[in-house]
Amino acid sequence: MTLKFNLAGNSPTNLRFIETERPVIDETREVLASLAQNPPRLSPKYFYDSRGSELFEHITELPEYYLTRSEAEIFDVYLDEIAEALGSGDIIIEPGSGNCSKVQPLLERATPSAFVPIDIAGDFLWEAAATTALTHPNIAITAIAADFTQEWTFADEIPQGRRIVFYPGSTLGNFDPGAQRGFIKQLAKVVGIEGGILLGVDLHKESTVLQRAYDDAAGVTAEFNRNMLSVVNARTGSNFEPNSWQHQARYNDKMRRIEMELVAQSDQLVNIGNQTLSFAQGEVIRTEHSHKFTLENISDLASAGGMTVTHHWLDRQSQFCLALLQTA
Numbered sequence: 001m002t003l004k005f006n007l008a009g010n011s012p013t014n015l016r017f018i019e020t021e022r023p024v025i026d027e028t029r030e031v032l033a034s035l036a037q038n039p040p041r042l043s044p045k046y047f048y049d050s051r052g053s054e055l056f057e058h059i060t061e062l063p064e065y066y067l068t069r070s071e072a073e074i075f076d077v078y079l080d081e082i083a084e085a086l087g088s089g090d091i092i093i094e095p096g097s098g099n100c101s102k103v104q105p106l107l108e109r110a111t112p113s114a115f116v117p118i119d120i121a122g123d124f125l126w127e128a129a130a131t132t133a134l135t136h137p138n139i140a141i142t143a144i145a146a147d148f149t150q151e152w153t154f155a156d157e158i159p160q161g162r163r164i165v166f167y168p169g170s171t172l173g174n175f176d177p178g179a180q181r182g183f184i185k186q187l188a189k190v191v192g193i194e195g196g197i198l199l200g201v202d203l204h205k206e207s208t209v210l211q212r213a214y215d216d217a218a219g220v221t222a223e224f225n226r227n228m229l230s231v232v233n234a235r236t237g238s239n240f241e242p243n244s245w246q247h248q249a250r251y252n253d254k255m256r257r258i259e260m261e262l263v264a265q266s267d268q269l270v271n272i273g274n275q276t277l278s279f280a281q282g283e284v285i286r287t288e289h290s291h292k293f294t295l296e297n298i299s300d301l302a303s304a305g306g307m308t309v310t311h312h313w314l315d316r317q318s319q320f321c322l323a324l325l326q327t328a
Contacts, residue, residue: 018145018146018154020153022147027235028237030043032272032273032277039261039284040286041287046228047225047231051227052231056224059224062218067319070319071168077316080109082106082313082322085324086106086164090110090161091114091158091164093163093166094117095165097128098119100131102168112139113161115136115139115141117143119145120145125145129143142158162194163195164191164195168200172291173202173291185304188327191327196310196327197307200320202290202321203321204256205292207251207253221247225247225260226245236273238270248261248262257289257290258290259286259289261287263282295321305325310324
């Protein structure tokens with residue numbers, strides 16, 4: 001693995017920025033392979049361009065979308081307990097750190113010795129990490145631009161010490177169950193002996209509450225879902241017509257997951273690369289699985305990584321859980 005160290009002259013002195021070289025992905029081939037599945041699929045990564053990011057921020061503020069508020073409530077009520085459970089002087093690692101906003105309460109209250117934000121968007125990560133470094137001059141920050149869903153070949157660049165991975169937002173729910181276990185195993189390997197994972201997950205609950213959260217009355221989630229097709233068009237040169245697809249979200253109670261889809265409103269032909277795909281009216285493209293958890297599920301995941309759940313915190317309505325998994 002080749003590492004590129006970005007040491008710009010205006011870099012804060014407590015910031016080290018590492019950009020990993022990542023393989024070039026043939027997104028046209030990737031999209032065609034996904035659409036050949038049954039049902040046809042598109043990766044949730046295609047939700048996000050600048051418009052998609054704006055729409056998702058809007059979603060988090062909607063009255064139906066309780067997840068962000070519930071997790072924030074846990075931090076508001078239990079921050080002192082969480083910080084005490086983590087201990088001081090730790091290295092906090094945040095895969096998918098984005099703008100580093102969610103970790104700020106931990107940086108302020110838990111006072112780690114080092115913080116390692118990891119995100120695939122290098123330029124965005126640089127800005128967020130530099131801002132965080134200026135805000136917290138006593139914390140050594142190593143920002144790593146990498147795809148954290150792949151093997152962590154960059155793990156040696158993470159500072160030594162007691163490591164805590166912070167993975168909030170129920171993002172783990174977007175992985176299928178086998179991938180969830182594999183990811184927890186990888187994180188357990190990264191944190192090592194005496195390490196931990198502070199994990200945020202959305203809990204299994206009454207289906208209408210969940211469906212409203214993913215199919216809001218204002219139609220923002222519908223627009224967010226259709227925007228995926230605009231992103232695919234931009235990246236592959238395809239010619240999807242987003243407005244010819246209808247948003248659909250339903251809770252599969254047996255699988256304990258939200259299944260978000262786009263439904264063709266008419267017969268359509270779509271050119272992607274050198275292929276033309278046909279979609280009949282009513283045919284669906286699956287765009288997201290969002291798995292929901294029970295406390296038993298969380299314990300099983302911890303066990304898969306050789307860890308145990310030592311603490312967990314719930315919001316007042318018991319809709320969301322923040323759990324601390326530690327090496328057994």
